[in-house]
Amino acid sequence: MSGTAQIGVTGLAVMGRNLARNFARNGLTVALHNRTVSKTRALVDEFGAEGTFVPAESAEEFVAALERPRRLVIMVKAGAATDAVIEEFAPLLEEGDVIIDGGNAHFADTRRREKELRERGIHFVGVGISGGEEGALHGPSIMPGGSTESYASLGPLLERIAAKADDGTPCVAHIGPDGAGHFVKMVHNGIEYADMQLIAEAYHLLRSVAGYSPAKIAETFRTWNTGRLDSYLIDITAEVLAHTDADTGKPFVDIVADQAEQKGTGRWTVQIALDLGVPVSGIAEAVFARSLSGHAGLRDASQSLPGPTAAPLDEAEAARFADQVEQALYASKIVSYTQGFHQIQAGSEEYGWDIDLGSVASLWRAGCIIRAAFLDRIRAAYDARRDLPSLLSDKQFAEEIGAAQDDWRAVIAAAVGQGVPTPGFSAALAYYDALRARRLPAALTQGQRDFFGAHTYRRTDREGSFHTLWGGDRSEVAG
C-alpha cells in the first residue's frame, strides 16, 4: 500500500530538519526519519504545527509512509554514512523510486552511487544545496543532478522550497546527469572561497595601505554594496567589520584568531581542476591562503623576516586608493567566476553532462552564499551565447575589466611595494595577462622539456612533433 507523504527526509540534524520544515511549510506532507529516534520526536514536538509530518521510527515505517514513486531525501554526514543509509533503504524500495542525497557528497561518489542504484532500478539524485541552515529553512539554491526522469518527479517539489530570485524564478534547475549537481555545488564552493579571499585582501589593503579602521572599511563596503559589487558576501563583510567585541570594546575582527579553517569542498575544487587541467588559480590561492594562515608555527618563526617600510597615505590619497581597490576587487572577481565557469564547462565536457552555464548563473542569484547582482549579467552573457569560450570573451565583461585594469595594476603594485600579500588579486591579474599574451614562455618550457627528457615539441611553422638532438649536433628530428 502506498503512503501519503510526497517526500521523506532521513537525517534530521540542522540541515535535514530545516529542509523537512521547509517542505512542510510549503504544503507538502513530509515523512521523517532519523537514526536516533529522539531527534524525530523533537522535530514533531517543536515544529509539528508548521505542516503535515509523518514521523517514522524505523526504516520500514519510513518507506511505507511515502507515496509512490517514493522520494526520500538523505541528509546525513557525507561519505560512509551516506553509503550506510543507502544500503539500509535501497532493499526496501521499488523500481522507479528516487533516493535524493542532499549532503555535500563528492561528485565521484555520486556518480558511483547513481550507477549502482540505476542497475537496481532506483533513481539516485545527487543534489547540491547551498545556503546553510538558514537557506535550508527559508529557501536554498538547489543544484540537482540525476536523470531527466527523476527531475520530472522531483523538480516541482524542489521549486516550492527553493529561494526565489528577484524576478520570481525558483533557484533550482536540472543541472545534468549523475554527479553534475554535486560537481556544480563543489565549484560554487570554490568560487565562494575565492570571493571571500578577494574581499579579505581588499580589507587588508584598506587597513594596511589606506590606514582605514574596521568601522571605516565597513562603511566603504556598504557603499560598494550599492553598486556592481552588490552581494551577500560584501553585505555580511560590512556587518562583521562594524561589530565590536563586547568584552574588550575592540573591533571584533581584531580579537578573532587569524587562522582560517575549511571543510574541504574548496580543496576538492582545486584537486579536480588539476585533474581536468583547468587553471583555477584564484580558487587555489584562496585555499592556500587559508592553509598558510593556519601554519601558526611557521608564521611565528618568520616574524623577523625583513619587509618594506610603509609610507602612510594622506586622506585624499587613501580615498583614491580605496576607489582603486574597488576596481581591483571587481576585476579579480570577474576572473574568479571566469575560472569557475571554465571548470564547470570542462567537467561537463569530460562527463557528457551538457550543463547550461547560463542556468547555473541563474540559480545562484538567491539562496546561496555567492548570491550577487552580478550573476544576472553572467546569465545574460551565456544566454546570449551558450558556447561562449570564456566569460572574458563577453564584450561587456571585457570592457569592464579593461576599464579597471590600470587601477588593478596600481593596487597590486602598491601591495607589493608595501609588503601586503594579495595572492588572489595577483593570481587573477596574472591569469588575465596570460590569456592576453600573444606569446607565452611556455615555448621555452617545451624547449627545456625536450632538452632533459626528449619530450618533443611542436613548431609554429609546420605540423608534426619534433625533437632536437641536444647532446649531439643539435639537429632536429621528427619526434
Ligand SMILES: NC(=O)c1ccc[n+]([C@@H]2O[C@H](COP(=O)([O-])OP(=O)(O)OC[C@H]3O[C@@H](n4cnc5c(N)ncnc54)[C@H](OP(=O)(O)O)[C@@H]3O)[C@@H](O)[C@H]2O)c1
Ligand atoms: N549546504 C550547506 O550549506 C550545508 C551546510 C551544512 C551541512 N551540509 C551537508 O548536509 C549534510 C547534513 O549536514 P548536517 O550538518 O545537518 O548533519 P551532519 O552533522 O553532517 O550529520 C548528522 C546526521 O547524520 C546522521 N548520521 C550520521 N552517521 C549516520 C549513519 N551511519 N547512519 C545513519 N545516520 C547517520 C545523524 O544521525 P544521528 O542523529 O543518529 O546521529 C544526523 O542525523 C552533510 O552532508 C553536510 O555536509 C550542507
